[in-house]
Amino acid sequence: EYSVQLTFREQWVDERLRFNDFGGKLKYLTLTDASRVWMPDLFFANEKEGHFHNIIMPNVYIRIFPDGSVLYSIRISLTLSCPMNLKLYPLDRQICSLRMASYGWTTADLVFLWKEGDPVQVVKNLHLPRFTLEKFLTDYCNSKTNTGEYSCLKVDLLFKREFSYYLIQIYIPCCMLVIVSWVSFWLDQSAVPARVSLGVTTLLTMATQTSGINASLPPVSYTKAIDVWTGVCLTFVFGALLEFALVNYASRSDIHRENMKKKYQEMEHSTSVDPASEPFEPDAAANFAMVKLATTGARLEIKGSAFLPEASGTAGGGQHVDGEDAAVRDTHATAEKKLLQVVAVQVPDEVQAHRRHRADNIPPRFRAVQSRVLVNVPISRGSGWRVSLDEDALGSRDVARGHLYYSQPRTATTQQAA
Structure with missing residues (x-):
């Protein structure tokens, strides 16, 4: 919507109001009561609210000329509706209209026409806070309804929004x-x-x-x-x-x-150290004896020797592990031959993952190592031995170095682990 303050003037001819001017001595008659003459039933079609000005006197007058012409002038303040297209806001231009139409008289009885010349005049130095009035156009907007055609005039005001x-x-x-x-x-x-x-x-x-x-x-x-x-x-x-x-x-x-x-x-630094050069002691807390292992290529070899306690627990007895053929020989004549087979040494997951990215930097002995340990301890004389594969028992560093852990016999119960 927008608000406008205007001085509205309309002029028409009423033959009934002719009078003698007495040789040009009387130019016109002035009236202040609009109810004494006939007036067109004009209204503002897009008006939302409005009022007349009555300070100090009512801002209205009527002039009647000798030929019956009537000039009606009044000062009005109006608030008019103005549908806007805001797709380009704030770089938009808006067209706001002022529409004046006949309320009851059809075009057969009343027709509105724009006065020749400049029917619309704008006050000079007009300033709006957010808009600039670029131009205005006058046109006709007659409307047809079921009761007839009604005369209408309109003024299109083109506003440009101030970008600053x-x-x-x-x-x-x-x-x-x-x-x-x-x-x-x-x-x-x-x-x-x-x-x-x-x-x-x-x-x-x-x-x-x-x-x-x-x-x-x-x-x-x-x-x-x-x-x-x-x-x-x-x-x-x-x-x-x-x-x-x-x-x-x-x-x-x-x-x-x-x-x-x-x-x-x-x-890698820790695995590059030769296990045979390091001092080696069994873990007494876990009650484990250890055998150092190493791999060359795809072949698993057992270096050094170790003794497994005799199944019957006889003091001084033992079983010798030879590194070449991985066989277990009994040092007593009554002991039976037992076979200890080691298929592979467990390599920690982090070493396996790192080996895929940096295979060239890993010592060759880790490249042929499988991902599991399989130990088979044969049963003899109703007793057996168990090799622990628990991750807590098999430390990552010790397993990576080639250390194999197996537990001491604890009970006479037959056990087999793989």
């Missing part, structure tokens, strides 16, 4: 908010509180700015140009906050990979 106001109030603040949100790119990635607070603050401020813009406009079902602008700004601000989240996640992932890399390097 919106540049200062909307565009510059939005640009500043986007720039402030991008300042977080120059902050250290470890400054989490600073970057998060900066991103959230700019995002909330941008949302408040968008709400304030739409609050001053009528609700419409289509997208406006200002909606596209604020949407892009919101996307940039939200993108800056999302970028920090991704960078923080990537940074933590890099730190984790570096830590794992150092761990693998330490593991």
